Amino acid sequence: MTAPLVAVAHGSRDPRSAATIHALLDVVRAKRPDLDVRAAFLDLSAPRLGDVLSAVHGDGHDAAVVVPLLLGRAFHARVDVPAAVAEAERRYPRLQVQVSDVLGPDPRLDAAAWRRLLEAxxxxxxxxxxxxxxxxxxxxxxxxxxxxxxxxxxxxxxxxxxxxxxxxxxxxxxxxxxxxxxxxxxxxxxxxxxxxxxxxxxxxxxxxxxxxxxxxxxxAPPMADDEDLADLILTRHAETLGVPHLPVAL
CATH class of the missing domain: 3.40.50.1400 (Rossmann fold)
Structure with missing residues (x-):
């Protein structure tokens, strides 16, 4: 069984933010309908990362890959995500949680922002x-x-x-x-x-x-549910597991 992909975003009081993250993950699921993809947030939105990892454990999984939906390795990537993962592993010693690299830098981010600008x-x-x-x-x-x-x-x-x-x-x-x-x-x-x-x-x-x-x-609007962005998330999950990313056709 492939380890679930837990995509963790920063979170916001603005409900548009969480709705956009969920729409992006719907694109990820469409590319990989065989993969368990779950949304989580670090702050201000629910569900929080710790609660999602608890649910992953409760559903019988012994492994998960956390993919930070962060564009660079700033404070949240270097401090907040590792702290939440360490707390989950302390609570569930048999749950192996791996954390992927952040999304950037990557040409697919550049391409997503570029497309939004041209579309505008x-x-x-x-x-x-x-x-x-x-x-x-x-x-x-x-x-x-x-x-x-x-x-x-x-x-x-x-x-x-x-x-x-x-x-x-x-x-x-x-x-x-x-x-x-x-x-x-x-x-x-x-x-x-x-x-x-x-x-x-x-x-x-x-x-x-x-x-x-x-x-x-x-x-121009944010990158949102760009196809390249969804592919990048799947790539980070696959890289962490050491397997090739091969989207499954619907």
Missing amino acids: GADPDDPELGVLLAGAGSSHAPANQLVADVADRWQAQTSWAGAVATFAAAAEPAVPAAIELLRARGARRIAVASWFLAPGLLPDRITALARDHATDPLI
Whole structure:
């Protein structure tokens, strides 16, 4: 029996966030209908990771793979997830819980954010467009650098006036400064790409600031239930088990 995939997201008071995570996992299940896929959250949403691992144990499983739905290795990946897993293993010594790598960096994340931006109307050949790639922000510098690296790659492959990372909290540049930077490079129009999986407080903060500091900015939605994102989650599960990821056809 393959170890269940327990996908753990951060959680939010915004109900749109959990609904989006569940929709993403529905895509994962459609790709692998043979696999037990469960949603969990670290905070602010239910069910919590510890409760899901308890249910996995209660259902008779002796192993599980936790896949953090996190875009970089910041505090939640380095502290919160391991702590919750350690507590579950303390309570259930016969339950073997493995934790996969986080989702990023991976080209499939870049592709998902890129598709959302193009679907929102961004033109890669527009030399007067300035693009903000908006992430949550972290005190862990490598997590922020991951977002900046994606923006740099986009800049190199387009005709845009500029593409820069911006952050909702804990890192610079914030949205107003990022917009000014793009204007200094010649941008006359502003678009905001989303380095978020789901809607919530931080994406809304980014959107509000963009609309306060730019005229009619183009706003791309979060990555949400992107097919590549679902495939990436399955890849992380398979990598952890040391087996190939082979989607099962419906």
